[in-house]
Amino acid sequence: MFEAIVITIATAATPLLIAAMGELVVERSGVLNLGVEGMMIMGAVTGFSVAYMTGSPWLGVLAAIVVGALFSLLFGFLTLTLVTNQVATGLALTLLGLGLSGMIGESFVGLPGVKMGTVNVPYLSELPYVGRLLFGQDPIFYISIALTIGVSWFLFYTKAGLTLRSVGDNHASAHALGIRVIAIRYMAIMFGGACAGLAGGYLALVYVPQWVEGMSAGRGWIALALVVFASWRPGRVLAGAYLFGAVSIGQLHAQALGWPIPSQLLSALPYLATIIVLVLISRNKRLTMVNTPASLGQPFVPDR
Amino acid sequence: MKKYLLALAASAAILLPGAASAQDKTKACFIYVGPIGDFGYSYQHHQGLLDAQKHFGDKLETAYLESVPEGADAERAIERFARSGCDIIFATSFGFMDATNKIAGRFPDIKFEHATGYKREHPNVATYNSKFHEGRYVQGVIAASLSEKGVAGYIASFPIPEVVMGINAFVLGAQSVNPDFKVKVVWANTWFDAGKEADAAKALIDQGVDIITQHTDSTAPIQVASERGIKAFGQATDMIKFGPETQLTSIIDDWGPYYIERIGKVMDGTWEQQDVWGGMKEGHVVMAPYTNMPDDVKKLAEETEAKIKSGEFNPYTGPINKQDGTQWLADGEVAEDGFLLGLNFYVEGVDDQLPQ
Amino acid sequence: MRLELVKRPQQSRAFSALSPFIAFGLTIIAGAILFAALGKNPATTLYYYFVEPLMEVWSLHELAIKAAPLILIAVGLSVCFLSNNWNIGAEGQFVIGAVVGSVLPVMFPDFQFWFVLPLMLIMGMIGGAAYASIPGILKVRFNTNEILTSLMLVYVAQLFLDWLVRGPWRNPAGMNFPETRTFHSYAILPEILPASGRAHWGFVFAIIAAIVLWFVLSKTLKGFEIKVLGQSPRAGRFAGFSAGKMTLFAFAVSGAMAGLAGISEVSGAIGQLRPAISPGYGFTAIIVAFLGRLNPLGIVAAGLVLALTYLGGEAAQISVGLSDKVVRAFQGMILFFVLACDTLIHYQIRFVKSKAATASLAAAQVPNV
Incomplete structure (x- = not known):
């Protein structure tokens, strides 16, 4: 039972982790994209429809990634090239994504989807207690863990990662050093879009293989909260995503056990927990100041 | 010139709804709380609309509004229907109760049917529900x-x-x-x-x-x-x-039989206020x-x-x-x-x- | 071919005035293409979308009802956004305003005097302001990101309302359905012109709020302070303004406006509390605020335009069978076009062939860099 619960938590945490990891890279480059929810739902509808039409969940995932990245380009063009307000543009992206996905998905409602199977390493996945957890989950779970390690390594152990962080910390001096701020930010935004698309694809191909309107149900916003919650550190995003998953699954178990707590309070717990942790983390000013990209959300127009 | 005028008349006909539609057609309108693509509650009501349309064919005109929020928007949606020539309006969610009764008081000639509610403040409001239990x-x-x-x-x-x-x-x-x-x-x-x-x-x-x-x-x-x-x-x-x-x-x-029955009663003028709580017997609840x-x-x-x-x-x-x-x-x-x-x-x- | 922005030495007055129209024109063109792609006659659809709802008096009343909460919330938000405080939790403040404002008619139904309504409105404003102050205080005191805390509090507020109407506040005579008792007549916000439609005084509040805040923002020292702190916190500090106090002020004002919108909606349009009292006004108002370019008078116009897209969406759904998803996509498009066109106010856009050419051209254009 314990292993099954942990796997359920992993399923709930994986889309949050992937989307948050993408947004982390975007924000590290100094851009705040509030459109995660919109890119995620576009990924979900694309993933579902492509997998349904081709019968291949992998093609679905691939399409979700591509569409997520393309959709984020819209945000990139407006905020980077036309220097529009990032908050408003991000919100518009979410709105557009929710509407557009509903239009695209209209003919796919009520159809059973294609589910991505699990990886089953022979013998190992039959180990007691941890076998299925470590060796018998869906492939995207492993991708999400690899992504966390990869982003961590990229940001802190590569020259390109250092460049990206310098753009986020001070775009003016980065520009003065000859770094192509705009180009780097375009790439970061597309990476974020690809991750959000993948997270959406996960929802529609692994979490619940079906398409319903608005099925991201606020998960994009949670992913945004996780990035701040984690004070822009990949390892902490991982911890936060699993903590959030544990709280939301835990409240359902509390109910099934018949605990006499109002279910609305239990439903509110993940949000209250997020606020409390945000406060605890951000009150330590020195710690957050070190990690916060100083140019986050600031418009940048290269002077010549 | 004549051709031009004809085209103009044609476009005017498109712009003015109802101008060209026959008077003997009955119009039934439906308001759903969710998207018809929910493959659940609103979807089933919409299936009922489609059943009725199939049953009556040309004699019936239908219209629907989906994802209507309960609250101020419901009242507007119902009023819009009342003003657009509907003969009978089905408000299919509990939260539309007060709005339905309010508009019904102002449009006594139109029949209103409210699902799952209990208020019938005017003679032209009926309520219906199903014994899912x-x-x-x-x-x-x-x-x-x-x-x-x-x-x-x-x-x-x-x-x-x-x-x-x-x-x-x-x-x-x-x-x-x-x-x-x-x-x-x-x-x-x-x-x-x-x-x-x-x-x-x-x-x-x-x-x-x-x-x-x-x-x-x-x-x-x-x-x-x-x-x-x-x-x-x-x-x-x-x-x-x-x-x-x-x-x-x-x-x-299965709302189809009920919708067909009630729309039929509007057509032959025998519609009356009622409170129906139908179950398996009435064919409202069907087991797969x-x-x-x-x-x-x-x-x-x-x-x-x-x-x-x-x-x-x-x-x-x-x-x-x-x-x-x-x-x-x-x-x-x-x-x-x-x-x-x-x-x-x-x-x-x-x-x-x-x-x- | 590249696209380059060249900052104008001054804001372009011409484009300030023209950009909303350019944006609207682009939206119409994009809309027509979208409708045609969906197999609808673009002209007919656009007619139902933008014209038909304006042709009848009752419909204009409905427009006012729909626009009132959007305008009220958005003018409050403009104070926040101008001062660089990102309150995106107005939806929650709307709900809490409605709840606190409803205490009298729900818990003390026998307390029936003429001053119940004014008290309700004041309590609604206080409730909204207090709830908005939570992210405000957390930001000032603990440096916590207000975008996220204000958003998380939306979900908490909605669940709180849900618990209230299903639990302690449930109507004793309501067959156990989730709703409070209906408000007595002293607790109902009256209609402005009952003879022609049901628009209530909430719309008047919205207009008054817009005018007052326009005056504050453009003619007073407080308005100057708000803008200075928003554009450059450093400059604000030199001028002796406190960013922390401004944050508290901005959150309180926007919360009070959202709370007033909440209690007006409940008392004027619904007449009782129910599990869901807002179809996302708090979020849509963010769009309205930007659509109105954070100028209270612009926001009045923007609120009316956005309300029209809802009404028009319904009209188009009934008359030409346009799906309601299109409405939301369309709203997103409008916002994109407005944001993009506003770039023209601050920048000149040039299409240039090569990078070297750009550099020399830009250098020639902007000598004081």
Whole structure:
């Protein structure tokens, strides 16, 4: 039972982790994209429809990634090239994504989807207690863990990662050093879009293989909260995503056990927990100041 | 020039609705609270619209508005319909109750039908509802016959009387087979959130239930049950596609017959105010084929269904105790419809505390 | 071919005035293409979308009802956004305002005097302001990101309302359905012109709020302070303004406006509390605020335009069968076009062939860099 619960938590945490990891890279480059929810739902509808039409969940995932990245380009063009307000543009992206996905998905409602199977390493996945957890989950779970390690390594152990962080910390001096701020930010935004698309694809191909309107149900916003919650550190995003998953699954178990707590309070717990942790983390000013990209959300127009 | 004028007239005809439509056509309008693509509650009402359209063909014109929020928007939507030439307006969600009655007072010539409500403040307002709990009793019988552990999981939406009634009926049906049967309830606090419903199903299964039923609208629980290799019941619509080896049966809300009957009465001028609470007998509640169960269980289910359908048996027939063990209905006593419609307590055997 | 921005030495007055129209024109063109792609006659659809709802008096009343909460919330938000405080939790403040404002008619139904309504409105404003102050205080005191805390509090507020109407505040005579008792007549916000439609005084509040805040923002020292702190916190500090106090002020003002919108909606349009009292006004108002370019008078116009897209969406759904998803996509498009066109106010856009050419051209254009 314990292993099954942990796997359920992993399923709930994986889309949050992937989307948050993408947004982390975007924000590290100094851009705040509030459109995660919109890119995620576009990924979900694309993933579902492509997998349904081709019968291949992998093609679905691939399409979700591509569409997520393309959709984020819209945000990139407006905020980077036309220097529009990032908050408003991000919100518009979410709105557009929710509407557009509903239009695209209209003919796919009520159809059973294609589910991505699990990886089953022979013998190992039959180990007691941890076998299925470590060796018998869906492939995207492993991708999400690899992504966390990869982003961590990229940001802190590569020259390109250092460049990206310098753009986020001070775009003016980065520009003065000859770094192509705009180009780097375009790439970061597309990476974020690809991750959000993948997270959406996960929802529609692994979490619940079906398409319903608005099925991201606020998960994009949670992913945004996780990035701040984690004070822009990949390892902490991982911890936060699993903590959030544990709280939301835990409240359902509390109910099934018949605990006499109002279910609305239990439903509110993940949000209250997020606020409390945000406060605890951000009150330590020195710690957050070190990690916060100083140019986050600031418009940048290269002077010549 | 003449051609130009003709074109102009044609475009004017497009711009002015109703100008060209025949007077003898009856117009029926529907307001849904969710998207018709929810594959659940609103979807089924829309199927009812399509049935009516098919039945009446050219004699009927239909229109609908989906995803209408309850509140100020509902009133506007209903008024818009009232002004756009509708002869009968079906408001299909409880939350449209006050708005429907308000507009009905101002448009006495138009008939209004409100689903699941109880207010009929004007002679042109009728109410209708379905006894879904009859189907849940049959589900309970099936669940207790099949379950090895004697525990079922119930994913519930909101603690309104209709949902409480369904949980009780399910428990009563189960106890008629296995008096010690238990039900674990999880309140999802949503009608529709596939992810959350899936999580709730997983939590219940991890807690040891071996049958899942739901009073939420998405197909996610049945898909989870199918992955985990246990059985489940569908909701509102036949969900067999989502669990060919999982779905035992499903309670189908079939509004078609009612809509056809009421629109027909508007056409021949015999429409009258009424309060209908139809069940299996009236054809409002239909069970999907009984599948994935042994023949003896199937037979028992069919017999139970037949008894309810013929009116021979009412699921709410005593002796029934409340959850705390005190008596509610004495032996042979049948609960009154009016009381059931405001039901807010559990019967004995529910492993949950009702949110108050 | 590349696209380059060249900052104008001054804001372009011409484009300030023209850009909303350019944006609207682009939206119409994009809309027509979208409708045609969906197999609808673009002209007919656009007619139902933008014209038909304006042709009847009752419909204009409905427009006012729909626009009132959007305008009220958005003018409050403009104070926040101008001062660089990102309150995106107005939806929650709307709900809490409605709840606190409803205390009198729900808990003390026998308390029936003429001053119940004014008290309700004041309590609604206080409730909204208090709830908005939570992210405000957390930001000032603990440096917590207000975008996320204000958003998380939306969900908490909605669940709180849900618990209230299903639990302690449930109507004793309501057959156990989730709603409070209906408000008595002293607690109902009256209609402005009952003879022609049901628009209530909430719309008047919205207009008054817009005018007052326009005056504050453009004619007073407080308005100057708000803008200075928003554009450059450093400059604000030199001028002796406190960013922390401004944050508290901005959150309180926007919360009070959202709370007033909440209680007006409940008391004027619904008449009781129910589990869902807002179809996302708090979020849509963010769009309205930007659509109105954070200028209270612009916001009045923007609120009316956005309300029209809802009404028009319904009209188009009934008359030409346009799906309601299109409405949301369309709103997103409008916002994109407005944001993009506003770039023209601050920048000149040039299409240039090569990078070297750009550099020399830009250098020639902007000598004081």
